[in-house]
Amino acid sequence: MQRQGPPLPSPLLGTGRTYAWSMPDERRDAPADEMSRIADDASIGLMLFDASLHARIANAAAHHLLERRPGSLIGRSAMETFIDHRVEATVRDAVDGRSGALQTDPSDRTSLVVRTSPASAGGAWVTIEDVTELQRLRRIRSEFIDNLSHELRTPLASVRLLTEMLMNDLAEADVPERVRKRVATIDVETGHLVQMINELLDLSRMEQASTQVRHDEVVLAPLVDATLQRLQTFAERQGVSLIAQVPTDLPPVRGDEERLDQLLMNLLHNAIKFSPDGGTVTITAEEYPDVLVVSIADEGVGIPARDQVRVFERFYKVDRARQRGLGGTGLGLAIARHIAEAHGGRIWLDSTEGKGSTFSLSLPLA
Secondary structure, eight states: OOOEEEEEOGGSSOOOOOOOOOOOOTTTTTHHHHHHHHHHHHSSSSEEOOTBBBBEEOOOOHHHTTTTTTTTTTTHHHHHOOOHHHHHHHHHHHHHOEEEEEEEEETEEEEEEEEEEEEETSSSEEEEEEEEHHHHHHHHHHHHHHHHHHHHHHHOOOHHHHHHHHHHHHHHHHHOHHHHHHHHHHHHHHHHHHHHHHHHHHHHHHHTTOOOOEEEOOHHHHHHHHHHHHHHHHHHHOOOOOEEEOOOOOOOOOHHHHHHHHHHHHHHHHHHHHHHOOEEEEEEEEOSSSSEEEEEOOOSOOOHHHHHHTTTTTTTTOOOHHTTOOOOOSOOHHHHHHHHHHOOOOEEEEEETTTTEEEEEEBBBB
């Protein structure tokens, strides 16, 4: 049954911002003069476009970031201002009531993020932020991670191979049990290192948008069944029951089947890992006008409110997880968030300490 709208938390519905600076009148009274000076002192460019997409206000930072002479932006159209049809379309959307954001590169040496939001008196507010240095640092970080990952993969693969050979030799040798346990521990910890390197490299590529996401029609029910089958052995070992409540007649979603499988695998693996012996993990899916909302609920220890806003950050781990000795790489949920957002969806969390957690994600219909 189709519902009226997905239960998305309001902070996740958009990235637009609302600004309260009003355009001064002809007399330019003291408060307006003061607001104008504050706007000119700001490092972020601020502009106001009217309904015809012509600039009515532009602070000093806007002229500086767009490399224009002071005062020369007033009266210019959005296309003349940015020389980018995408920005013009985004400003037009804001005039029509829809906030937006995008990145534009007016020159080879400059990268700007342009955010738009509707103006209360009509028209659109536009903020301009210079992210050139941030982009450079991200590129350096990505290159460092790529190089480090490739350099570590070969020796770690050799260590794992040698460990497996040693374990086979010990199986036929008369050695103390503690020796076998120590070698087994080396093998497990090496596996964790390999997993972390793979996930870190994967996340870095996602953040740099170097990993292409396909836009095929993906039927959700078979994908969920296949993922649950792969995790069945792990769930049985943990004493956890898996329940799927995904109707087979749901419309397909638009996405990359391999990436969506990775997303579901990360969320389900987490839910199983933090569920108590005898607990249940349930995955459900519901149809809404434009999206499917998939939810994965567990009966685990839950996540404290102070940690819920940070669980999707890379390397962030909840203290309770570390105390139980169940912490992973700290990258799984960050990867899940990037996959969901790369598909035009969202991911969010509802959790109560002692009562479990529910991770939900929205995916656009094909």
